[in-house]
Amino acid sequence: AQKVTQAQTEISVVEKEDVTLDCVYETRDTTYYLFWYKQPPSGELVFLIRRNSFDEQNEISGRYSWNFQKSTSSFNFTITASQVVDSAVYFCALTGETSGSRLTFGEGTQLTVNP
Amino acid sequence: DSGVTQTPKHLITATGQRVTLRCSPRSGDLSVYWYQQSLDQGLQFLIQYYNGEERAKGNILERFSAQQFPDLHSELNLSSLELGDSALYFCASSPERVSYNEQFFGPGTRLTVL
Secondary structure (H helix, E strand, O other), rough: OOOEOOOOOEEEEEEEOOHHHHHHHHOOOOOOOEEEEEEOOOOEEEEEEEEOOOOOOOOHHHHHEEEHHHHHHHEEEEEEEOOOOHHHEEEEEEEEHHHHHEEEOOOEEEEEEOO | OOOEEEEOOEEEEEEOOEEEEEEEEOOOOOEEEEEEEEOOOOEEEEEEEEEEEEEEEEEOOOEEEEEOOOOOOOOEEEEOHHHHHHHEEEEEEEEOOOEEEEEOOOOOOOEEEE
């Protein structure tokens, strides 16, 4: 079975601080895919990034960066110079060769960025 | 805007009732997925349809059923509703039968059972 753990239930920071959201996963698949989704207060799920198990290269997109480490089964997400608009619930998710297309989500981390 | 539409946006009903949630996937997408987001269970996969056929089943209750029609829209039917069924129900779509790419999520239907 697959499992995603986001141990941080809530994080509160002040604007312009950097913040890292942790994600630890469990899978027996050799080929698997990790995702981050953002759920703003309006409720929709917004795709942020997808990473496959063979690509451990870190990725940066503007103020967002992701650190994928297979050795620790982690896929952490860092927001640099956080802004109020970053306030949302962030979900890490996993799918793989034995789970078809179903996404297994973590519990989510509620990020609040205060002005 | 993901291109996935869901209706209604909000639904309030009573225990024991039956409701139908509707989803229209993105143009060209053949797969439709249903997810439930509740306080107790978090975000969990319910069921997937591909081109009209059931493809995969998750933690979907027997009181729940779904189908996908020839025009590819999908409906999720919830019957004998209980208080615990109150949740946000998402529909997502993707082009493929088995997709490891992004799933495009609709805005969700918030169901409240009183």
